[in-house]
Amino acid sequence: xxxxxxxxxxxxxxxxxxxxxxxxxxxxxxxxxxxxxxxxxxxxxxxxxxxxxxxxxxxxxxxxxxxxxxxxxxxxxxxxxxxxxxxxxxxxxxxxxxxxxxxxxxxxxxxxxxxxxxxxxxxxxxxxxxxxxxxxxxxxxxxxxxxxxxxxxxxxxxxxxxxxxxxxxxxxxxxxxxxxxxxxxxxxxxxxxxxxxxxxxxxxxxxxxxxxxxxxxxxxxxxxxxxxxxxxxxxxxxxxxxxxxxxxxxxxxxxxxxxxxxxxxxxxxxxxxxxxxxxxxxxxxxxxxxxxxxxxxxxxxxxxxxxxxxxxxxxxxxxxxxxxxxxxxxxxxxxxxxxxxxxxxxxxxxxxxxxxxxxxxxxxxxxxxxxxxxxxxxxxxxxxxxxxxxxxxxxx
Amino acid sequence: xxxxxxxxxxxxxxxxxxxxxxxxxxxxxxxxxxxxxxxxxxxxxxxxxxxxxxxxxxxxxxxxxxxxxxxxxxxxxxxxxxxxxxxxxxxxxxxxxxxxxxxxxxxxxxxxxxxxxxxxxxxxxxxxxxxxxxxxxxxxxxxxxxxxxxxxxxxxxxxxxxxxxxxxxxxxxxxxxxxxxxxxxxxxxxxxxxxxxxxxxxxxxxxxxxxxxxxxxxxxxxxxxxxxxxxxxxxxxxxxxxxxxxxxxxxxxxxxxxxxxxxxxxxxxxxxxxxxxxxxxxxxxxxxxxxxxxxxxxxxxxxxxxxxxxxxxxxxxxxxxxxxxxxxxxxxxxxxxxxxxxxxxxxxxxxxxxxxxxxxxxxxxxxxxxxxxxxxxxxxxxxxxxxxxxxxxxxxxxxxxxxxxxxxxxxxxxxxxxxxxxxxxxxxxxxxxxxxxxxxxxxxxxxxxxxxxxxxxxxxxxxx
Numbered sequence: 024x025x026x027x028x029x030x031x032x033x034x035x036x037x038x039x040x041x042x043x044x045x046x047x048x049x050x051x052x053x054x055x056x057x058x059x060x061x062x063x064x065x066x067x068x069x070x071x072x073x074x075x076x077x078x079x080x081x082x083x084x085x086x087x088x089x090x091x092x093x094x095x096x097x098x099x100x101x102x103x104x105x106x107x108x109x110x111x112x113x114x115x116x117x118x119x120x121x122x123x124x125x126x127x128x129x130x131x132x133x134x135x136x137x138x139x140x141x142x143x144x145x146x147x148x149x150x151x152x153x154x155x156x157x158x159x160x161x162x163x164x165x166x167x168x169x170x171x172x173x174x175x176x177x178x179x180x181x182x183x184x185x186x187x188x189x190x191x192x193x194x195x196x197x198x199x200x201x202x203x204x205x206x207x208x209x210x211x212x213x214x215x216x217x218x219x220x221x222x223x224x225x226x227x228x229x230x231x232x233x234x235x236x237x238x239x240x241x242x243x244x245x246x247x248x249x250x251x252x253x254x255x256x257x258x259x260x261x262x263x264x265x266x267x268x269x270x271x272x273x274x275x276x277x278x279x280x281x282x283x284x285x286x287x288x289x290x291x292x293x294x295x296x297x298x299x300x301x302x303x304x305x306x307x308x309x310x311x312x313x314x315x316x317x318x319x320x321x322x323x324x325x326x327x328x329x330x331x332x333x334x335x336x337x338x339x340x341x342x343x344x345x346x347x348x349x350x351x352x353x354x355x356x357x358x359x360x361x362x363x364x365x366x367x368x369x370x371x372x373x374x375x376x377x378x379x380x381x382x383x384x385x386x387x388x389x390x391x392x393x394x395x396x397x398x399x400x401x402x403x404x405x406x407x408x409x410x411x412x413x414x415x416x417x418x419x
Numbered sequence: 420x421x422x423x424x425x426x427x428x429x430x431x432x433x434x435x436x437x438x439x440x441x442x443x444x445x446x447x448x449x450x451x452x453x454x455x456x457x458x459x460x461x462x463x464x465x466x467x468x469x470x471x472x473x474x475x476x477x478x479x480x481x482x483x484x485x486x487x488x489x490x491x492x493x494x495x496x497x498x499x500x501x502x503x504x505x506x507x508x509x510x511x512x513x514x515x516x517x518x519x520x521x522x523x524x525x526x527x528x529x530x531x532x533x534x535x536x537x538x539x540x541x542x543x544x545x546x547x548x549x550x551x552x553x554x555x556x557x558x559x560x561x562x563x564x565x566x567x568x569x570x571x572x573x574x575x576x577x578x579x580x581x582x583x584x585x586x587x588x589x590x591x592x593x594x595x596x597x598x599x600x601x602x603x604x605x606x607x608x609x610x611x612x613x614x615x616x617x618x619x620x621x622x623x624x625x626x627x628x629x630x631x632x633x634x635x636x637x638x639x640x641x642x643x644x645x646x647x648x649x650x651x652x653x654x655x656x657x658x659x660x661x662x663x664x665x666x667x668x669x670x671x672x673x674x675x676x677x678x679x680x681x682x683x684x685x686x687x688x689x690x691x692x693x694x695x696x697x698x699x700x701x702x703x704x705x706x707x708x709x710x711x712x713x714x715x716x717x718x719x720x721x722x723x724x725x726x727x728x729x730x731x732x733x734x735x736x737x738x739x740x741x742x743x744x745x746x747x748x749x750x751x752x753x754x755x756x757x758x759x760x761x762x763x764x765x766x767x768x769x770x771x772x773x774x775x776x777x778x779x780x781x782x783x784x785x786x787x788x789x790x791x792x793x794x795x796x797x798x799x800x801x802x803x804x805x806x807x808x809x810x811x812x813x814x815x816x817x818x819x820x821x822x823x824x825x826x827x828x829x830x831x832x833x834x835x836x837x838x839x840x841x842x843x844x845x846x847x848x849x850x851x852x853x854x855x856x857x858x859x860x861x862x863x864x865x866x867x868x869x870x871x872x873x874x875x876x877x878x879x880x881x882x883x
Contacts (some may be wrong), residue, residue, distance in 0.1 A: 061755065143819065155757075155760065155766070156760055157756050157757065157760035157761040157763075157764045157768065158756060158760075159756060159761060159764065159768045159865065159873055159874075159875045160845040160875065161829050161841055161842055161877075162820060162827070162829075162842070162843075163829055163841065164817075164820065166815070166817060166819070167815035167817050167829045168815070169815075170814075170815030170817065170829075171813045171814065171815045171829065171831055172813075172817070173853065174813045174814055174815065175812070175813035175854070178813070178854045223818070224816055224818055225819050226815045226816060226817040226818065226819070226826075227816050228814075251637070271791070272791070273791060275839070275840075275841055276783045276784065276785075276787070276791045277783075277791055277792075277839070278782070278812075278833050278837055278838055278839035280839075282812075282813055282831075299545075408551065
């Protein structure tokens with residue numbers, strides 16, 4: 024097995040503003056994101072030879088992408104791995120160009136969630152449709168999974184409730200601050216620790232501000248091989264590592280699973296670090312965009328990615344290690360919490376921020392000396408999710 | 420000698436104060452929104468079957484006036500939830516306050532005839548009294564179960580007498596939502612007060628007994644005043660008469676006489692003679708005699724003391740679907756379960772079976788093809804969870820999910836001996852939930868969707 028390092032490059036990206044975009048449908052969003060990417064790459068739609076289309080609820084086959092863009096006669100695979108769909112689409116696109124099957128491919132993710140008619144996740148297309156099962160079981164929407172994690176994490180490490188809630192709130196405050204620096208983010212306002220801690224409780228200890236909202240949006244990436252990329256632009260971005268792993272339903276069945284170490288995080292990060300040649304991720308990763316669907320998930324991801332020692336993530340949060348000015352800035356673009364979380368688009372939007380950071384184009388959010396960036400997605404029910412860890416770098 | 424081998428009761432956790440229902444001292448028991456007569460019957464039977472090999476039960480009789488289905492045998496669903504054999508006799512006894520004792524008599528006859536060695540008799544009721552009515556104040560929700568057999572008999576059922584009687588005193592047609600009645604003086608003078616004594620007198624005469632010979636007189640009554648009147652009419656002293664538990668439980672319909680009997684059996688000693696009488700379209704009277712002691716494990720007293728008062732009467736009306744509950748624009752958990760899928764998953768849903776890997780011993784639920792630990796394929800034995808100790812591993816109290824009893828609590832339950840199951844938690848005091856707390860399993864109704872009652876297990880904090 025050779026690995027993906029330096030065998031695929033991103034030459035153009037696009038990302039719409041995320042938000043409650045009442046006047047945009049999914050086709051509008053696809054067109055906005057993809058044409059920004061085409062322009063960024065300096066190519067036209069007809070240059071695309073194959074595409075990977077990521078969405079959970081906003082379309083079925085590849086025709087949903089071909090239609091608005093008028094991609095004529097190319098193969099388009101619809102990718103679905105819940106919230107990790109976008110990164111999974113990029114994975115598949117990258118392998119296709121690295122294998123030499125295609126030269127120029129497109130990965131696009133979209134989700135139009137705000138036609139559902141209420142706040143919260145839509146139940147119209149249940150997240151885990153299992154038509155051949157009775158579904159006689161307790162209802163378990165995403166927030167309950169992460170409440171289970173938070174309650175057990177506090178118990179496991181002897182964290183008292185107030186201390187734990189405060190640390191989680193600091194993550195929200197950080198992401199809100201970062202969101203104010205990002206014109207494309209859904210939410211762009213500062214919040215205080217008190218506001219977050221005192222927000223209405225959703226599933227203890229997770230309150231309203233511990234939970235990311237529901238948004239519309241789209242993001243796209245154009246991928247080719249490095250030898251082609253270098254003819255197109257100097258500041259292309261290289262894929263250094265792509266780790267991905269699916270959970271095997273251990274959270275429900277394995278009585279020893281402790282809710283603290285999400286196994287997919289370990290599997291996927293180890294894969295990506297190995298491919299990218301990263302041995303000290305806490306030091307070597309310069310910027311990371313992680314899956315903060317709920318603050319607790321960002322917290323356990325710090326440990327899952329090997330940046331914080333087990334049980335020490337709260338200490339790192341209190342030290343400000345993951346803030347803009349810290350040793351490893353996380354979610355510099357506002358995260359899922361503030362940029363927004365249109366399921367199919369999120370993975371690609373995370374890459375968009377890393378892409379801009381590596382190119383020096385992150386504007387008010389620009390960090391210094393960004394050489395390696397990492398994105399992390401978790402999509403699916405606890406224990407049966409796909410986690411993707413993607414690492415990107417510069418050509419020099 | 421044929422008689423009662425084991426006994427169990429169930430009183431729901433929730434109470435309504437009679438003051439909030441228009442007056443009176445004390446409380447009445449009310450089933451939770453996720454309970455019905457079937458689930459209460461399962462709960463009583465679980466208590467009754469402690470220490471009994473479930474594989475030895477040859478029959479299940481279920482008595483109620485409030486079966487969840489007009490057509491579909493509740494006794495079979497109960498038997499499946501109890502993980503009994505399939506080669507059993509089963510019957511629902513319905514339509515009358517007397518159904519419980521009728522089922523008891525049928526069980527005795529079945530054992531005497533050799534049709535069955537052990538018959539589980541369950542009676543449960545949650546009769547609908549119109550909101551604001553006397554019935555609503557007088558009724559209670561509850562269940563009781565007995566095993567009737569010929570070995571290890573603790574209470575011999577020595578004789579019985581039945582009389583039938585045609586009268587419209589308490590009834591419901593197929594269309595009636597609430598129990599109907601006629602003028603109180605008429606129905607009492609011409610019904611209850613006239614007919615029950617006829618059965619008792621005939622029984623006593625047949626057996627050469629007098630009221631003085633009984634340690635306990637247990638008999639149905641529609642209210643406390645008529646209970647005292649009947650005691651006098653029958654010739655019993657206050658000391659002999661079993662407390663009808665108005666003001667703590669309420670009239671539990673087809674289960675009432677038998678619940679009072681179970682209560683009496685917690686206080687009797689070998690040699691005591693017991694009279695049991697019930698009423699409904701006639702009367703049944705029984706002569707019983709205690710021959711052995713009962714353990715008062717999970718006694719009716721302990722159930723009556725394990726309770727929570729529902730302060731908000733509107734919630735009760737929502738539980739009973741008298742009022743609709745607003746959902747406030749939140750996504751409603753909804754699914755149309757495929758009947759074929761439910762049927763295929765009977766082991767998992769009703770019998771709560773998982774599997775144990777024959778290769779590495781790992782217990783897992785639901786049943787798997789491939790072992791989660793050693794990946795061995797289809798090398799499993801069936802494994803039951805209902806008899807294993809359960810504790811809370813972690814939980815999620817969710818304020819957003821629409822439920823009749825907020826907050827909705829998702830619990831991860833770990834079992835002694837291995838295995839884990841994610842279940843809803845019900846009948847809980849959310850502030851008292853602690854990781855590591857012992858839990859009980861309870862069979863409940865998740866929801867009724869498109870005319871299908873979806874039953875499944877939940878957990879609850881250990882009640883006693």
